[in-house]
């Protein structure tokens with residue numbers, strides 16, 4: 353479904369590579385957690401998948417095309433198929449939950465419709481359904497700035513779902529949340545993953561969460577894959593190799 357071929361990233365002026373010769377293949381239905389120390393290359397990797405970060409060399413193959421060879425407009429369409437959530441939610445604080453979720457439609461529509469905030473009845477109904485899916489119905493008209501961190505991440509998940517993505521990407525989506533809330537967000541991501549039959553790829557610092565929810569764990573160290581297997585095989589020895 354998604355192929356990463358010989359991916360190499362070196363940031364300008366950096367002495368070391370951020371990612372080195374990554375070769376990975378992902379299938380629909382996989383719930384993948386990316387682990388690694390701070391600076392291991394997790395964010396860089398996630399951002400390459402949907403073209404937010406251009407590699408120095410290598411390819412991300414989606415629907416048999418290297419996304420880095422696509423024109424900007426085609427790349428935007430790819431990004432619509434890859435919903436993404438972030439550590440700091442990336443919401444518009446003064447807008448309501450409902451208005452924020454509706455912005456998930458933006459990538460799919462002509463810019464003038466976005467400019468004038470014109471949404472069809474069907475689009476509005478879908479936004480309401482997604483808010484229901486993430487259990488925020490009672491908060492629909494509240495400003496996002498008045499919500500807790502966990503609720504904000506639910507809004508971001510609903511917004512990403514409105515794109516009807518095939519791939520769900522998360523760049524440290526629970527890093528700002530307490531352990532209980534983080535666990536509930538992962539449960540939600542897991543049920544959405546199953547309901548919509550997605551490929552999910554998430555960076556996470558918490559090994560326990562990764563072992564609880566992932567079907568596959570990939571660990572990076574200094575930009576290189578040092579583990580790629582089922583969670584049961586992520587042993588204490590592997591932990592030491594990744595985090596020492």
Ligand SMILES: Nc1ncnc2c1ncn2[C@@H]1O[C@H](COP(=O)(O)OP(=O)(O)OP(=O)(O)O)[C@@H](O)[C@H]1O
Nearest residue numbers: 363364366370388389390391392393394395396397
């Ligand atoms: N914009 C940038 N310019 C230069 N170097 C960068 C940039 N972004 C990341 N790096 C470097 O690339 C390497 C990988 O960074 P990346 O953010 O991908 O790691 P990470 O595993 O996500 O870390 P963290 O868990 O702290 O978010 C690090 O050495 C980092 O300093």
